[in-house]
Amino acid sequence: MTRARRSPDPESDLLADGRQDAMRPLAERMRPRTLDEMVGQRRLLAPGSALRRAVESGRVHSMVLWGPPGCGKTTLALLLARYADADFRAISAVLSGLPEVRQVLAEAAQRFAEGRRTVLFVDEVHRFNKAQQDAFLPHIERGSIVFVGATTENPSFELNSALLSRCRVHVMEAVSVDDIVGALRRALDDGERGLGGQGIEVDAALLREIAGAADGDVRRALTLLEIAAELAADEGGRISEQTLLQVLADRTRRFDKGGEQFYDQISALHKSVRSSNPDAAVYWLARMLDGGCDPAYLARRLTRMAVEDIGLADPRALQMAVDAWDTYERLGSPEGDLALAQVAIYLASTAKSNAAYNAWNAARADVREHGTAEVPLHLRNAPTKLMKQLGYSKGYQYDHDSAGGIALDQTGFPDAIGERVYYEPVERGLEIKLKDKLDRLRAAREQARRSRG
Structure with missing residues (x-):
C-alpha cells in the first residue's frame, strides 16, 4: 500500500492547511475552542456549575447529552477532550455498525494501557440497538473510555437502563435568538476563522x-449566514432583504414526526384544548402542520378530544370534528387546514366534560372484575315457548306503559353486580340539564327500590 509522504516544505504545509480551512463550512470554522466561546447553555455551563468545574479540572465523566440539533453537543464533547488532554474519537450511530464500534473500543483500550484516555463521542446514540449499546458498558466501567453520547430523543425511552446507569444525563437547550445573533456577529467580525475582512454588511434586523x-x-444560523454572504458578494457585500428572502425561502421548523418533539407538541395541543385556551390550541395546531405532521392524524386527535374532553357537555363538538375531518379530506391543504383550525378553536372554547369518558372506563373496569355476569331474566328476550317456561322476560315492565315513561323499580344490571352509577354529569354545558334529570330519576329509582323491599 502506498503511503502519502509529508511535504518537506513547512510553508507549503501551512498553505495547504489554509486552503483546507477555507474549504471548511463557516459553522465548522467557528466552532468554539473554549467554554467561554460556547453559545447558550448558561444553566449547564455557568461559572461554578458542577459540569463546568469538572470540565475545567479535566475530571470528566461519561455522560449523555440530550438536546435539539445545533445546540452544541458535538462542541461540548470536543471541549471535554481538550480540557482533559484526552484523545477524541467520534462515531455516528447512523453510519457505524458493531464491527466499527468494537474496533474503536479496542483502539481506546490500547491507548488506555499506554496511559492515555479517550473521549468517545457517539452521535445519534439512540439509533444504536440494545446489543450495540451494551458493547460500551465494560469499557465505561474500566474507564478505558469517557463515553459521551449525543441524542435528540428522550434517553429514558431510547437508551437501555444499563447504559443510563453508567452515565449522567445533561439536558441541553435550544439556543436563544439573542445568543445566536451574538454568534453571527462573532462570525462577521472574526478575520481568522469567520467572514471578517470580506466587507460583509447586514442590518441588525x-x-x-x-x-x-x-x-x-x-450551526444552521451560521450556514444561512454563509449562504447569504456568498450571494451578497455579487451585490457589493451587503446582505439585503431581497437576498435574505432567497436564503430563507425554504426554511422549516424543528419537528420529528416520530420523536420527542412530535409527542410534546400533540400533548401541548390536547392540553390547550382541555384548558379552554383557543389561542394556544390554534398555535400548536399551526406548529404541527408547519412541521409536516399528517393532517389526518391531527383530525383524528381533534375528534378524540371532542369525545374525551367535551363529551356530552356539547354533543355538537363531535359532529363538528367529524365534519372538519371530512372537509379536509375533500379540500386538502391549505384550504382544509382552516377547517381543522376552526374545530380546534371551537373545542377549546366550548364547555368541557369528561363524565362520559369516566363512565366508560368505570364500566369497563366492572366488566373485567365481574366477568360474564348473567343477564337478569326479566331483561332477556323470550322468542320461544321453552324460554318463556324458563322465566325469560318474566316481570319485564315496558317503560312506555309506565307512569312518566320509566319503570322506576326495574333494574338494568346483573344481580351479581347490583345497581351502579358510572355517569356523573358535570354542571357545564348541556350536562347541567342532564344532571338535573338524572339526579331526580336516580332518587326516584332508589325510593322505588326501598318501597319494594
Missing part, C-alpha cells in the same frame, strides 16, 4: 431574522 429562522440551531 436582518441578522435577527436569520437567528430566528435557525430555530435554536447555531
